Structure formats: structure tokens, C-alpha cells
Amino acid sequence: MDWTRGHIIGRGSSATVSVAKSIWCDEVFAVKSVELSESQLLQKEQKILSQLSSPYIVIYKGYDVTKEKDKQMFNLMMEYMSGGTISNAIRKQGGRINEQLIGYYAKQILLGLEYLHSRGIAHCDIKGQNILLGKTGAKISDFGCARWVDAAERDGGGAAGSVEQIGGTPMFMAPEVARGEEQGCPADIWALGCTIIEMATGRSPWTDMTNTASLLYLIAFSGESPEIPRFLSLQAKDFLYKCLRRDPKDRWTAKQLLRHPFLEESNSNFMITQDFVTSSPTSILDQDIWSSDSMDRYLIRTASSVDTPLQRIRELGSNSRELNCKWNDDQRWITVRSSRSE
Numbered sequence: 001m002d003w004t005r006g007h008i009i010g011r012g013s014s015a016t017v018s019v020a021k022s023i024w025c026d027e028v029f030a031v032k033s034v035e036l037s038e039s040q041l042l043q044k045e046q047k048i049l050s051q052l053s054s055p056y057i058v059i060y061k062g063y064d065v066t067k068e069k070d071k072q073m074f075n076l077m078m079e080y081m082s083g084g085t086i087s088n089a090i091r092k093q094g095g096r097i098n099e100q101l102i103g104y105y106a107k108q109i110l111l112g113l114e115y116l117h118s119r120g121i122a123h124c125d126i127k128g129q130n131i132l133l134g135k136t137g138a139k140i141s142d143f144g145c146a147r148w149v150d151a152a153e154r155d156g157g158g159a160a161g162s163v164e165q166i167g168g169t170p171m172f173m174a175p176e177v178a179r180g181e182e183q184g185c186p187a188d189i190w191a192l193g194c195t196i197i198e199m200a201t202g203r204s205p206w207t208d209m210t211n212t213a214s215l216l217y218l219i220a221f222s223g224e225s226p227e228i229p230r231f232l233s234l235q236a237k238d239f240l241y242k243c244l245r246r247d248p249k250d251r252w253t254a255k256q257l258l259r260h261p262f263l264e265e266s267n268s269n270f271m272i273t274q275d276f277v278t279s280s281p282t283s284i285l286d287q288d289i290w291s292s293d294s295m296d297r298y299l300i301r302t303a304s305s306v307d308t309p310l311q312r313i314r315e316l317g318s319n320s321r322e323l324n325c326k327w328n329d330d331q332r333w334i335t336v337r338s339s340r341s342e
């Protein structure tokens with residue numbers, strides 16, 4: 001496909017996302033680009049996204065390699081989502097999203113998760129920043145951390161043939177992930193619960209936590225779950241309890257949650273208007289947690305026989321700054337991707 005690159009619409013830790021237009025027709029799409037020499041993760045994302053087809057997942061449009069200003073670029077083409085991310089939507093309004101709209105988005109995210117999980121894929125980085133909004137509502141995007149749950153089944157599908165990787169965004173990490181034990185479909189459900197709290201309160205799921213090591217310790221060992229907003233309806237609260245059970249075996253699956261009464265009322269023809277976003281004096285604008293380390297994406301070391309989860313968390317806390325974009329000696333710590341410029 002011949003196309004022209006337009007203005008930048010988003011920057012992640014490694015990639016830049018621009019609008020683009022086909023030369024032959026007026027189709028507008030989004031293109032996520034990175035230098036070819038550093039495109040390993042984006043190529044993995046392309047491989048996973050190209051196999052997916054669901055109304056609740058951003059539509060894959062292809063990929064190519066281009067030469068721009070003497071650089072070879074790897075480009076992943078996707079549908080353009082004009083509404084930006086859920087986090088942007090909250091931030092723009094300086095507020096929070098009302099319960100009816102939360103139910104509507106939660107149902108769409110769950111339909112996307114059910115589709116992924118039924119194919120043995122865990123997204124591993126569900127959060128407001130990775131849910132894009134468009135004319136039909138919410139879709140899951142950014143498959144940079146996604147993996148096949150049983151990687152050995154898929155040739156090259158994530159961790160196959162290499163040391164198992166666990167990753168995601170600390171603020172949204174499930175206890176078993178923070179401990180470096182496992183990262184399967186239940187971890188996406190925990191992250192969905194955290195995303196619902198993000199939508200309902202305009203705050204991070206763990207308030208007053210800005211230090212990544214302390215946050216991971218709290219999630220891993222405290223026995224606590226994020227506080228469920230008191231002002232939500234009983235059904236919404238119950239839905240969140242089912243998402244935020246600390247034991248992954250007790251957490252409800254996407255399929256079960258889709259039958260929860262909280263979502264029964266959610267109408268798929270629900271009209272999205274600005275009116276559904278309300279102002280709140282205690283919005284995410286009031287806290288700097290969203291620009292803290294804990295909102296960056298991390299890939300963390302998995303459990304080994306020679307250390308304890310506590311040791312791994314301590315290392316993460318003390319090394320997080322130095323870990324940017326490099327492997328460490330034993331090759332099990334890998335890239336810490338920061339979405340902010342230092």
C-alpha cells in the first residue's frame with residue numbers, strides 16, 4: 001500500500017504513532033513506527049495483531065518497511081481511533097466517567113478479552129492508556145506485551161524457546177505478576193478491575209503510591225486489593241470484587257463476568273457523548289502519580305530457584321533507572337520501557 005505520513009498522534013516508550021493516508025483512496029489510518037533495527041517488539045505485536053479479528057480490538061491494516069531520512073522504519077498500520085485513549089478522555093474532562101458509560105466500556109473491553117483469552121492470548125497491559133475510543137466505543141490496542149499463554153504451542157509466540165517474560169504496568173499488575181510467578185488471562189481481569197477504578201475515580205487504583213518497589217511489594221504481599229469506590233452501585237462493586245480477587249484461581253473469567261448483572265444493563269447501542277463524562281475536583285490532574293515510574297511499562301524477571309520474589313522486587317526498585325533499554329548480566333532482566341523522557 002502506498003501512503004503518506006501525517007502528524008504524530010501519540011508517542012509510546014519506543015514507538016511513534018502518526019496518522020497516515022493512502023495515496024490511492026482517501027482512507028485514513030494510524031501507523032505505529034520504529035526504526036527497523038529496534039523493531040523486535042513491534043514485529044511481535046504485528047504478528048499477534050495480524051491474527052486477530054474482533055470488533056473490540058483495533059483493526060490490523062498491514063505492515064511495511066520504509067526508508068525515511070536515511071533510516072529504515074518498520075511500520076504497523078491500524079485503523080485510526082479518533083477518540084484517543086480512555087485515560088485521555090478522563091484527563092481532558094478533568095474528571096471521571098459515570099457508571100453507565102463505565103459499564104458500556106467495561107463490556108466492550110471484556111468482549112475483546114473474551115475473544116483473546118479463548119485464543120490463548122493474554123494482553124498483559126490492560127489500562128486506560130491502551131483502550132482506544134472510536135465511533136463504536138472502546139477497543140483494545142497495544143499488543144506490545146501480549147503473549148500466548150502456552151507459548152510453547154506457538155512457534156516464536158512470545159516466550160517460546162527463551163526465558164519466560166512477565167511484564168506490564170506496575171500500577172495495574174496482579175499479585176501473581178508482581179511476585180514474578182505467572183501472567184495469564186486472570187491477570188488481564190485484575191487489570192480490567194484497576195481500569196474500572198481509573199474510570200470511576202480519575203485516580204490510580206493504588207492511591208498515594210509513587211515508588212515502584214513499594215507498590216510492587218504492596219501488591220505482591222500485603223493481602224490487599226485496590227479500594228473499591230464507595231459511591232458505585234452494589235452491582236458495580238460486586239463486579240469489581242470478582243475482578244480483584246487476589247488468588248487468580250478465584251477471579252472470575254471474562255466469560256463469567258459478561259453474565260454479571262452489572263453488564264446486563266449495558267446497551268451496545270449506547271450513545272457516547274461528552275455528557276457522560278463529569279467533572280470531579282479530585283481528578284487525575286491533581287496527582288502526579290500518572291507521571292510516576294509506576295505507570296511505565298516494565299518487563300520483570302520471573303521466579304528462579306535462586307532468589308525470592310522479595311529480592312526481585314528490591315532489585316526492580318533499586319535498578320529501575322539504570323535498566324532502561326538494556327539487558328543485565330544474567331539476561332533475565334530485560335528492557336524497562338519508559339514512556340517519559342528522563
Ligand SMILES: Nc1ncnc2c1ncn2[C@@H]1O[C@H](COP(=O)(O)OP(=O)(O)OP(=O)(O)O)[C@@H](O)[C@H]1O
Pocket residue numbers: 009010011012013014015016017030032058078079080081082084085129130132141142143144297337338339
Ligand atoms: N490506532 C490508533 N489510533 C489513534 N491513536 C493511536 C492508535 N494507536 C496508538 N495511538 C496513540 O499513540 C499512543 C502510543 O501508542 P501505543 O500505546 O501503542 O505505543 P507504545 O510504544 O506501545 O506505548 P507504551 O509502550 O508506552 O505503552 C497511544 O497512547 C495513543 O494515544
